[in-house]
Amino acid sequence: MIVETGHYALVLALALALVQSCLPLWGVARRDAQLMAVAPPVAVMQFILIAASFGALTYAHVVSDFSLANVIENSHSLKPMIYKISGVWGNHEGSMLLWVLILALFGALVALFSRAMPDDLKASVLAVQAWLGSAFILFILLTSNPFARVSQPPLEGQDLNPILQDPGLAIHPPMLYIGYVGFSIVFSFAAGALIQGRIDAAWARFVRPWALLAWTFLTMGIAMGSYWAYYTLGWGGFWFWDPVENASLMPWLAGTALLHSIVVMEKRDALKIWTIFLAILAFSLSLLGTFLVRSGVLTSVHAFASDPQRGVFILAILVFFIGGALALFAWRSSALKPGGLFAPISREGALVANNLLLTTACATVFTGTLYPLALEALTGEKISVGAPFFNLTFGPIIAPVFLLMPIGQMLAWKRGDLIGALQRLVFAGVAALAVALIFAAIHGEPVVSIIGTGVATWLIVGSFVEISARIAGRGATFRTAFARAFGLPRSAWGAAFAHAGLGVTLLGLAATGWGVEKITTLKAGDSVDLGPYQVVVQSLETRPGENFKASIAPSKIMRGGVVVASIEPARRFYPSRQMTTTEAGIATLGMGQVYVSLSGENPDGSVDARLYWKPLVAFIWIGALIMAFGGILSLSDRRLRIGVARKARAAAPAAIQAAE
Template structure:
């Protein structure tokens, strides 16, 4: 009965989505406030129904209801409870349910927390959000039915893919989807503004907090996915330029450009065309990622499905929404005035350059990802575009952003003194050069790592140069009221500084990969293996039984200068139901670097083939991402961005009485 309730709730949610499309839109055209007011209850009720359907599917997984095809194919009665819950989205049907849940959550959030938005714009935007919900609910009901029954239920299920039986599954997909689908709010607001014809500085204030929320979650989702691949796949890498990895990077780049463009539009009412285009682009690229994962057009460890019918349905969704939004954009673009004028040397000018470089880098990744697919569809030729292409195209386009970002922060709006700003960065740049020399003296080559490390130090220190200038302005005695000025800084200033510094932290972690050590060898008990500055030794081999697997464990010690500094236990797990093996890498963090060991199957003589790595400063890659996300959260906490309108000042009592 609970399962049927979930299916009925999905169908009812689709009906409400259709009403959400028609009633608010009709009310906006007819200037009928009552019809426009239906947008909020429709969006909230639709979310409640999808949440009920999702809860019903989760219940079926938790109680191991093997009368459902989805549970049979992706669960097992002995599977740990955390993977029964997270395994709901570890398959195509369940992941689409999660997508629909977050999509309707975004619609409900827009309805509940956007009371500052004019009623007509809100009605049009929620109507567009209803179109998105209806399309994906129809997709689920027609091609990806999660509540399909099986005539003769088996006693046991097929278990979940062993690679997905990891805590990362409980964290990575929800964060990534909150980022992907979070951009749907920005997309709907942009489409609603194009329909209504109202695009001004207020529109930029409306979309900035939603853009920040999506960007923060997407940053965390990409970072978590990178770390999950790093420790789960056993190859010691955190980024492979896999097509689906690229599909998550594309909306992040577009969203980053949108944040900067919206700030210019809000301050100067300029870059309207840029802002609207990037709002459409960010969610369009999120939809593209969905198509790549579920269409079967590529082979990837991230792929969920290879059903051409599903792929064609999603392709139709892409054509409908991306094509429709771009058509609206084409009609309205000529009417968008330029807004405030600014000199090329100004903060606005540098943000325009920033956007150009970000979109060019996005285009390079887009072309490198889709060109092999397009070529194969055109003439059947198969080529591979790998890391060398992306490093040689993306790197040179992104590098100027790292150099120019701190300079742009120090420039004034409208017109600025470039030489003065450069002089304020002189000491920071000198520190970066000194850091390059220091890294070269300590680590040697490669040159790319040394240069990138110096740029990272420059970026981290320069990120706080604007804050320093505001606390100790020129012409003011340095100690006078410094604490008061520091306390008076808005949270958005700290957020921007922390986000830029986090980018520098990640860059330093990436640069340090050039100084890592890799050793592929066969581990014999009690033998020493030198990996970087550390000596590794296997002390014993053990076996254990898990709930649905058996495990061979290698107990190892790490020593430096003859002293043991850590112990760890890399292992190999064999899952009985799926007849699959996975490596559980042994990872120990030492001074921000990591010793990483992944073992293969045990050999007849009792030895293990293994990959051993010393990865200096590798932890900074993910710590930097956390800093970027924290910076975005601080900016979001600034009331001016969270609400989008100024707080009304309290009037004196006598004036309140006069009012």
């Protein structure tokens, strides 16, 4: 009964989404406030229904209801509870349900938290969001229904792919999806503005928190996915330029460009058409990512559903929305009033440079990802585009971004003073040089790594130079500086942290050049030198797990004869899927990591292993977390909460003034 109620809730949500697609737009066309007012409550109701549906599917997974094909194919009654729950979205059907759940969540959030937004804009945005919802719910119900039942329920399921039985699955897809799908609301804002034919600085202000929210989650989702790949795949790598990874990087690059162009639009009423284009682009690339992963065009661990029928359906959705939005864009953008011109050396000039570089970088990734697919489709020839291509193309394009970033932050709006900006950055330049020299003295080659650490320092220090100038400038005492630090808009702090976070990530990436890698055979009692550490294997043993059997090599990590950490690298065998997974043993020492992964067992009882020492590697993900923290800080800026403030102000003007 619960299962079928969830199924019906999803069908009902489709009906509501269709209503939400039409009535509000009719209201916009007729300028009828009451028809427009239909959108918010329906958006909320639609979310409640999809949430109920998602809850019902989760229930079925939790109680191992094997009358659902989806549960049979992806669950097992002995699986630990956390993987029963995360297994709900660890498969094609469930992940698409999560996708529409988040789509509806964003619709509901806009309905609830955008009181200040003009009714006509809100109605258009929610209507476009409902088109997206209708298309994807229809896709689920017609081609990928998670509620499909079987008449003879078996007693046991086929278990979830063991690679996915990891805490990473509980976190990575939901975050990534909030990021991906978050750009849907930005897309809806763009389409809504195009439908209305009006776009101004206020639009930028309304859309900015949503873009920021999506970007923050996408950043965390990508970082999480990268760390997951790092510790489960057992190759010690964290980014493989795999098409699926690229599919998440492309919207991130476009979304980053969008965040910056929105600022220009908000401050200077310029770059309007370009901003709209980026908003469409960011979500289009998210859709493209979905298409690549879900259609089975790619064969990888992510392509757990390879089905041409679904591929064609998603392709149709893709063509309809991207094509439709671009056609609308071509038709209406000429009606938009372009903003003013501006000087090249100014904050906005620097942001335009940022946009050009980021979108070019995005285009490079796009080419590297899709060219091999297109070539294979047209000629049947298979080529592999990997790290060498991206290092040669993406690298040189993104490098100027790093160099220009602190300079751009120092420039004032309208008319910047380049010489002055550079003078104020002397400190950052000196710090960069000093850090690079220190690393060169300690670790030596490769040169790329030395330069990398210098650039990273330039970014980190440069990000805070502007803020410190604003705080400490013009004869400030300690007290006033403190007051100013708190008085600065949180978005300024957020920007500084996000930029510094990129520097921290770059530091981690640069340090990979000094890593040590060994591939060897291990027996109990063996000792392997690894950079400054020795790894000593204590024993080789097997242990049973809940639904697997593990071969483990408990090891101690020594430095100068002292044990500093112990690890348990393992290989797990899952009988129900006849699959083996690798559980790397990782010890974080300082910011570096010792990484041991077992790759196979030999008849004589020894094991093949890969051992790595990766100095400063943790900075790669810590940097991403700092970036996301910057995003959250910026999101908490009170200037972004116009609607809430307005309501409160009406009620208690005095209190608000006192608080300000």
